[in-house]
Amino acid sequence: MKSESKYIFSKGDLTRQDFSIKYKNDKGNFYLPIEKVKELYCFNDITISTKLLDILATAGIIVHFFNYYENYIGTFYPKKSLVSGKLVVKQAIAFENSRLIIARAIVNGIAKNIRTVLYHYYRHGAKELKECIDFYNKEVKKLLEKARDINQILSIEGKIWAMFYSSFKYFLPEEFIINKRVKRPPDNPMNAMISFGNTLLYTKTISQIYNTHLDQSISFLHEPSEARFSLSLDLSEVFKPIIVFRTIFDLVNNKKIKVEKHFEEKLNYSLLNEEGKKIFIEAFENRINQTFEHAKLRRKITFKQAIKLDGYKLIKFILENKEFYPFDLEKKE
Numbered sequence: 001m002k003s004e005s006k007y008i009f010s011k012g013d014l015t016r017q018d019f020s021i022k023y024k025n026d027k028g029n030f031y032l033p034i035e036k037v038k039e040l041y042c043f044n045d046i047t048i049s050t051k052l053l054d055i056l057a058t059a060g061i062i063v064h065f066f067n068y069y070e071n072y073i074g075t076f077y078p079k080k081s082l083v084s085g086k087l088v089v090k091q092a093i094a095f096e097n098s099r100l101i102i103a104r105a106i107v108n109g110i111a112k113n114i115r116t117v118l119y120h121y122y123r124h125g126a127k128e129l130k131e132c133i134d135f136y137n138k139e140v141k142k143l144l145e146k147a148r149d150i151n152q153i154l155s156i157e158g159k160i161w162a163m164f165y166s167s168f169k170y171f172l173p174e175e176f177i178i179n180k181r182v183k184r185p186p187d188n189p190m191n192a193m194i195s196f197g198n199t200l201l202y203t204k205t206i207s208q209i210y211n212t213h214l215d216q217s218i219s220f221l222h223e224p225s226e227a228r229f230s231l232s233l234d235l236s237e238v239f240k241p242i243i244v245f246r247t248i249f250d251l252v253n254n255k256k257i258k259v260e261k262h263f264e265e266k267l268n269y270s271l272l273n274e275e276g277k278k279i280f281i282e283a284f285e286n287r288i289n290q291t292f293e294h295a296k297l298r299r300k301i302t303f304k305q306a307i308k309l310d311g312y313k314l315i316k317f318i319l320e321n322k323e324f325y326p327f328d329l330e331k332k333e
Helices: 050-059 085-123 127-146 150-166 189-210 230-237 240-253 274-288 303-320
Strands: 005-008 012-017 020-025 028-033 039-042 046-048 062-066 072-076 291-293 300-302
Touching: 005 274, 012 050, 039 189, 062 189, 072 189, 085 127, 085 150, 085 230, 085 240, 085 303, 127 150, 189 230, 189 240, 189 274, 189 303, 230 303, 240 274, 274 303, 300 303
Parallel strands: 005 039, 012 046, 039 062
Antiparallel strands: 012 020, 020 028, 062 072, 291 300
């Protein structure tokens, strides 16, 4: 599947040329037909014209901006056409009355998908993973059932991720093993890739939720925030093991990404260089656009579409009180 996401890495100008996006840099002019683009990712200093913004808004094209250090700056978000006052009210009520139910489901979904990802390596010889797999299979659900507030649920989520990071030593090369997750700024190649991948997934989720009636600011696991789209943080969580980490593990174990070649030496290898970013993004796009047979729909969809389907599941819970269960990699639903 050809990606509808386009990435810009060098400085330049973005303007409108008839029904195309014109990108001009020191190498010349490049043109992207509007109908072939859904998202733009800008990883350098970009000048953008208001005429272009006008047609991007009309076409529903979202633009994500990042700084040199791969940190997400913000998003040009066209005015939503899918707006439902009824759903916003119900979503707020669900936050008050059903927050713990939804948060538990999300955290349980994270554990299930981590377990499925790790089981692949267990089957291929990493028998030391049995303790981790047993924790995700047997202990997480019990802990979540005992949790009585959001802080307890977040603490369980922290244990889930910590156990996952501690398992890397059983199936990754030594230079990519981490002792702890460090985000701002990342302090080694693995943390750099995790941060970059999580940011890409977060922005993909923003784009998918844009195409539903959900309100981005009312979240359940993460605290609702005025400064970010916190619901995107919620819905992206269960897809991190599937999309971000499977991408990383494939790149590392197949030596497609190397510390000495694809990271900035002057920044202690804690940032992907341009070549590294391009390799990572290509693998990430292949993963998120990979198709599979959905167990209930009985047709092929992509993982990116599965993110939006989780949004619809949440809507059904909010409006119809149908059980909310995030995407399950093992069950394919």
